[in-house]
Amino acid sequence: MKISFTTLSCPDWPWERILDEASRLGYDGIEIRGVEGEMYLNRARPFLPHNLSHTKRLLKERGLAICCLDTSCVFHDRSTYSTYLQEGKDAVDLAYQMEVPYIRVFGNNVPEGQDESEIIDMVADALSELGVYAKDKGVSVLIETHGDFARTDRLLKVLEKVDCDSVGVLWDINHPYKTFKEPVEQTYARLKGYIKHTHIKDSLGWGRDARLCMVGKGDVPVTRCVELLSQNGYEGWLSLEWEKKWHPELEEPKIALEEYIRYAKKYFANLKS
Template identity: 55%
Template sequence: MKLAFSTLGCPTWSWEKILKEASGLGYDGIEIRGIETEMALHKCTPFLPGNIERSIQQVKEHGLKIICLDTSCVFHDPAKLDASIEEGKAAIDLAVKLGVPYIRVFGDAIPNKDDRKETIAQVAKGWQAVCRHAEGKGVHVLIETHGDFSDSRTLLEVIDLVDSSALGVLWDINNPYKYGDGEPLDVTYERLGRYIKHTHIKDTKGSDMHGQITLAGEGDVPIRECIQLLAERGYEGWLSFEWEKRWVPEIAEPEVAFPQFIRYMKQ
């Protein structure tokens, strides 16, 4: 298992600072969720056509790997479905150029429980369309355990409707554990383990899925137990630190959180 951090945690850092800090702190890779003020991946300055080859070289020079491109694709909203599919396809094309194995998408919500079956079918339709574009290109389209699709049983309903070799799951360990009445780690893994390609690590306090964000080990998410479970099951994927600084600016600066996380994990 190797360690990465998401650029969600350092929204003011330049591309050069991201690479320098990741390498200097001992991370193995980075996950891209926007760079500085730009959230659209194909519009980020390092990934513009005239810059992309140099950026690939910079990543190599720092001994790093870009492990995942995080999109804003959500498939539950009919008004956003077509745009999300196109965004997903564009992210796949960029991932191919960068040599990135994963892109991330969302379910994301079931706004009306009476329309649950229809929403699940629509999420499957959107995910299927993006997965089809990825097939044969060395890229997996990972749906995150997020929102109402934090419930592994609900996510399995979607998986059963999607037929593609390019699908996978991104396990955000906080969300199923804190969703609803809470889901034990081993239950989540038992249901989704064969699909999990990538893992987000974050810690929070409180019973709600959107509880108080804490530094690693200072909340009540059983991170150590999760790592032990993954190790026992032979997981060889990445562990990526998701520090939600972009959305919650009052939490600690990345200069504090990123080194603390890697110290904690390397224990």
């Protein structure tokens, strides 16, 4: 398994510092969720067409890979559906150009008063269209366990409607456990055939009262989640999602990133498959 962090962790760092710190700390790669304030990645400075070759060279020089491009795409709202579908396709094109294996999208909600089955169909249709678009480019489209689709019985209803092997799941280990109190063993048993990428985070409290904290300081069974992955042959990424972008009160990125790589080396490295 490989260790990465999302750029949500360090929203104020310039691109070159992100790469330098990742390399210095011994990370295998980074996950892109905004760079230098730009959240639409095709418009971010490192990923403008004239900068792609230079960006690839910087990554190679530091021995780093980009593991996933994280979009803002949500597919529960018909009024924004086409816009986000295009953003997803743009992200697939960028992933192809940058040799990135995954893009991330959301379900995301089942709005009150709306027919849940219609929302499920709409999300499944979006994943199917993006999956077909991505397949020949060697990219997979991952729906995150997030929002109302962190409830995995609901997420499974979506996945069962999608007949495309370039669609999978990004398992955020916090959301199903903290929002719906799903035992991690249940979540994993339901999704194990779909999980291609994993977000690691920890928190204290439940539901809306849950507050992010340093990995290992909360009550999410982090090492149990990684153990389940390891026992079933997972060789993907364990990516820290330290949401400094959305929660500026959190510890500074230098502290969080150093602590996570230390934790990962101590608790993940010796897990046996």
